[in-house]
Amino acid sequence: MSVSATAPSPLAAPARTRPWVRFGLRRLGRLLVSLWVLVTASFAMIHLIPGDPVRGALGPTAPVALVEARRHALGLDDPITTQYLHYLKGLFTGDLGTSLSSQLPVVDVxxxxxxxxxxxxxxxxxxxxxxxxxxxxxxxxxxxxxxxxxxxxxxxxxxxxxxxxxxxxxxxxxxxxxxxxxxxxxxxxxxxxxxxxxxxxxxxxxxxxxxxxxxxxxxxxxxxxxxxxxxxxxxxxxxxxxxxxxxxxxxxxxxxxxxxxxxxxxxxxxxxxxxxxxxxxxxxxxxxxxxxDYPVVQAIVLVYGAGVLLTNIVVDVALALLDPRSTIRED
CATH class of the missing domain: 1.10.3720.10 (MetI-like)
Structure with a gap:
């Protein structure tokens, strides 16, 4: 028997890794889409709640000028699309806003x-x-x-x-x-x-x-x-x-x-x-x-939702490691 007949094919290793690559890409794609849906839903939920969060935080006796100034400082008087884009930018930069009650950064809270x-x-x-x-x-x-x-x-x-x-x-x-x-x-x-x-x-x-x-x-x-x-x-x-x-x-x-x-x-x-x-x-x-205090509520909802999504990803990876055939069955 010749040596070339028994030598492993150089394509064997890449072929074995392809199911894992596809598995990882699928899970990453689902995670990103789910995170985007979560972020958008949390943003929409807070803005659909009736009432003025600034008025609620400052109290019913707060002067109108103070309420308007606070709304302007928080960007709540901007168009909804502008607020959404600012919110997305803040997520990428680690800025989740400011607590209406404590005036502390939401990230710190x-x-x-x-x-x-x-x-x-x-x-x-x-x-x-x-x-x-x-x-x-x-x-x-x-x-x-x-x-x-x-x-x-x-x-x-x-x-x-x-x-x-x-x-x-x-x-x-x-x-x-x-x-x-x-x-x-x-x-x-x-x-x-x-x-x-x-x-x-x-x-x-x-x-x-x-x-x-x-x-x-x-x-x-x-x-x-x-x-x-x-x-x-x-x-x-x-x-x-x-x-x-x-x-x-x-x-x-x-x-x-x-x-x-x-x-x-x-x-x-x-x-x-x-x-x-x-x-x-x-x-x-x-x-x-x-x-x-809707900025804090919004941030905590995101943390809970992201925790659930990441936990599901970890479970999927653990199951794939226990049973690698599951990565092939999805193809």
């Missing part, structure tokens, strides 16, 4: 509150994953092949009930029981590590119940797959079968749902932060709506 919201959402997501995956795997093992009917019924019923209770209502219950009745944990602020417990639990318990159900269903299906039967025929240890073979295949669907749950958790911080007086974006946006 958001940057001060964003870390608290991110920490709350990330800790809640990690807590949900740490609880849901082992619980779902255990329930899948216990209820496979029709075994453990009562266990399956109790788990399914409990998880449905827990998942349907709003997170802010769970937070109110936790505040009353662990904060007021027992006095074990603080119920406001984020000044200590213990202050994270109740907000994280109230935000994580519902998604954990949903994720555990998905993991259980996937685990039951994977345990009946041919490769698991082959592993059992080889007398492999149960730990190797469940954790080494079944679990990686069962968490693929859970990863997809996990990304959606993380997006929902970020959005869910709005209500939870207000229950626990958490100094994040959620409590800030509610306060800004009440005071009609």
């Amino acid at each position: 958001v940057s001060q509150r964003l870390p608290a919201t991110l920490l709350l959402a990330v800790f809640a997501f990690l807590a949900a994953v740490v609880v849901a995956i082992p619980l779902g795997v255990a329930m899948g093992v216990l209820t496979r092949r029709g075994h453990g009917r009562r266990t399956e019924l109790a788990f399914t019923t409990t998880s449905i009930v827990v998942a349907t209770v709003p997170d802010f209502l769970i937070g109110v219950g936790l505040v009353y029981f662990f904060g007021i009745r027992l006095g074990w944990l603080p119920v406001a602020g984020n000044d200590s590590a213990s202050a994270y417990v109740l907000p994280v639990v109230s935000l994580a318990i519902g998604p954990a119940a949903i994720l555990a159900r998905i993991v259980r269903v996937e685990m039951v299906g994977v345990l009946e797959a041919d490769f698991v039967r082959t592993a059992r025929a080889k007398r492999l240890p149960a730990r190797t079968i469940y954790l080494g073979h079944a679990l990686p295949n069962a968490v693929t669907a859970a990863l997809t749902l996990g990304g959606l749950l993380l997006s929902a958790m970020v959005a869910g911080t709005v209500l939870v932060e207000n229950v626990f007086a958490w100094p994040g974006l959620g409590s800030t946006i509610v306060q800004s709506i009440l005071t009609k």
